[in-house]
Amino acid sequence: MKKISVVDSHTGGEPTRLVIAGGPDLGGGSVADRLKVFRTRHDKFRSAIVNEPRGSDVLVGALLVEPSDKSCAAGVIFFNNVGCLAMCGHGTIGLVVTLAHLGKIKTGEHKIETPVGVVTATLHANGEVSVANVPSYRQAKAVAVEVAGIGKISGDVAWGGNWFFLVSDHGRELSLANVESLTDLTWRIRQAVNAQGFPEVDHVELFGPPQTGGDSRNFVLCPGKAYDRSPCGTGTSAKLACLAADGKLGENEPWIQESILGSQFTGKFHWLNRERGEILPIVTGTAHVNAESTLLLAENDPFCWGIRA
Ligand code: PYC
Numbered sequence: 001m002k003k004i005s006v007v008d009s010h011t012g013g014e015p016t017r018l019v020i021a022g023g024p025d026l027g028g029g030s031v032a033d034r035l036k037v038f039r040t041r042h043d044k045f046r047s048a049i050v051n052e053p054r055g056s057d058v059l060v061g062a063l064l065v066e067p068s069d070k071s072c073a074a075g076v077i078f079f080n081n082v083g084c085l086a087m088c089g090h091g092t093i094g095l096v097v098t099l100a101h102l103g104k105i106k107t108g109e110h111k112i113e114t115p116v117g118v119v120t121a122t123l124h125a126n127g128e129v130s131v132a133n134v135p136s137y138r139q140a141k142a143v144a145v146e147v148a149g150i151g152k153i154s155g156d157v158a159w160g161g162n163w164f165f166l167v168s169d170h171g172r173e174l175s176l177a178n179v180e181s182l183t184d185l186t187w188r189i190r191q192a193v194n195a196q197g198f199p200e201v202d203h204v205e206l207f208g209p210p211q212t213g214g215d216s217r218n219f220v221l222c223p224g225k226a227y228d229r230s231p232c233g234t235g236t237s238a239k240l241a242c243l244a245a246d247g248k249l250g251e252n253e254p255w256i257q258e259s260i261l262g263s264q265f266t267g268k269f270h271w272l273n274r275e276r277g278e279i280l281p282i283v284t285g286t287a288h289v290n291a292e293s294t295l296l297l298a299e300n301d302p303f304c305w306g307i308r309a
Pocket residue numbers: 014060085087088089090091162222228230231232233234235
């Protein structure tokens with residue numbers, strides 16, 4: 001019987017399950033090197049932590065690892081119901097709040113090593129966390145794709161730590177009552193975008209008018225077909241890159257991004273390279289710890305390693 005210690009939190013409604021003990025030995029090297037080992041040799045472990053019957057499609061997992069960069073407070077590998085994520089904004093906010101809950105960090109700046117680079121998280125005295133994410137940029141503007149059963153949809157392709165297709169003109173109301181049709185639409189969009197020149201895009205983000213006092217509301221479909229309950233940290237970073245490239249938001253101006261639940265992140269950016277359209281996004285939000293538990297992995301349990309498609 002294997003015992004895995006986890007701490008659960010949610011960031012604006014989106015859950016993160018942080019594995020703090022009992023994870024696999026991934027050897028040495030950078031967190032990016034260890035992600036490769038995790039992906040190729042420990043996919044069963046990923047599934048055991050986040051999939052049913054212990055988890056659900058919505059859960060994002062985070063494996064706490066020793067950073068190879070000794071200036072970092074922690075290293076982390078994020079994963080979900082179908083695989084690993086390059087980076088995760090809500091998960092980083094959850095990680096920082098969880099490390100503070102465990103007494104491992106105090107208020108102030110903390111570097112975190114992720115597979116796609118070092119990010120800097122600031123834990124503020126009021127409990128909020130700001131994540132200075134990886135450099136973000138728009139790769140392509142107004143890409144038109146032919147979506148099965150829908151017709152032409154146009155959107156931007158941008159990197160914010162994950163790859164996004166961002167769509168404003170979709171004709172749908174972004175409300176919880178519409179989640180099924182929004183999921184169907186974004187899944188079809190993703191398939192069209194992947195087939196029509198952007199195989200790397202794994203998240204689709206719809207935008208609409210704000211409803212809880214922000215600047216905009218979003219609906220984000222994640223790679224495993226679950227939607228993000230939070231405003232999506234990497235999705236907000238991709239949005240900031242597009243706003244910056246279009247001259248619609250100035251350096252250091254706040255952009256309040258609402259999720260489909262109405263929870264909010266505040267985004268700001270600094271230019272890293274104006275000519276290349278590269279920005280440093282800073283995303284601020286809050287998380288709450290809601291469980292400390294021990295997962296039991298027994299080989300005689302037919303669903304020990306999770307229910308996988
Ligand atoms: O907050 O970056 C994020 C994220 C990615 C997938 C789910 N949440």
